[in-house]
Amino acid sequence: MSQPDILTLGRLHPDLTATLATRYTVHPLWQADDPAALLAAVGPRIRAVATTGHIPCPPELLEALPNLRLVASFGVGYDAIDVPALTARGITLTNTPDVLNDAVAELTIGMMIALAREMPLADRHVREGRWPAGNYRLTSQLTGARVGILGLGRIGRRVAELCAAFRMDVAYHGRHAQPDQPYRYYADLVEMAGAVDWLVVIAPSTPATVGMVDRRVLEALGPTGRVVNVARGNLIDEPALVELLTSGGLGGAALDVFVDEPHVPAALFDLPNVILQPHQGSATHITRRAMADLVARNLEAFFAGQPLVTPVPA
Ligand code: 8YV
DSSP states (O other), X not given: OOOOEEEEOSOOOHHHHHHHHXXXXXXXXXXXXXXXXXXXXXXXXXXXXXXXXXXXXXXXXXHHOTTOOEEEEESSOOTTSOXXXXXXXXXXXXXXXXXXXXXXXXXXXXXXXXXXXXXXXXXXXXXTTOGGGOOOOOOOOSTTOEEEEEOOSHHHHHHHHHHHHTTOEEEEESSSOOTTSSSEEESOHHHHHHHOSEEEEOOOOOTTTTTOBOHHHHHXXXXXXXXXXXXXXXXXXXXHHHHHHHHTSSOEEEESOOTBTTBOOGGGTTOTTEEEOSSOTTOSHHHHHHHHHHHHHHHHHHHTTOOOSSBOOO
């Protein structure tokens, strides 16, 4: 029996690329010299696409794939993909939730420690030979500090657990209170920001959350407050963030994500009160392999006529 055809929209994890090659006839649209010709040739045969949540599925692509029924995306976030447009065409989206919770939460705590304990600056103190002339200055710490989590979802809950293990006072904001969770709920984000030392942003990027961490929220955090973003850059008003970090209106920031990745506002590079990461939340060997495996399992289930493993609710 001939293998099913699938289309890939971008470079995928090497393990996933290798697995797909053994099971399917893979057509990499992103490598095609003439994408329109490729779509014209194979479009009607494509029932499934493998992609990542950063790559859109524009209407003209969907138009060229009349029999598409599954978009299997690598990553938990799928903000570039228009889910209602897929649903309207009877296409289901799958993502890769849960398997990256630990890695993202671990990076969150790592950046918070690095910022609180000023690890990059203290490291420089040693490397630049300044230690013999004097000890590095005293720093703040996580233990005992107050943290507010914006988005107590799968990853947010894991972040909350780790913060609690550091004996931090944990609160959260989201659309709804979660009575089964032991943390304090704030219905109002500005109010929460005014009551905490740290604001961790880990909500999905949706039309309702874009720009949610605005100037008022950042000003409520204030000169000793710190914001951590491991979600999407566009949840925070980035120009206001840069301005407040520069002026001292906000104490610090630990940022794994940015509005225009991989471009980072250059004004951040010289700020001592900032930790910068190149979108590394899930970027460990183990986690990325687990994500790759989940994409492969969704495709496998789809072609076997089985229930999808991790469908995104329509
Ligand atoms: C990855 C992510 O950067 O899962 C997500 O939503 O942002 C990260 O895990 C990305 O998905 C890899 O393409």
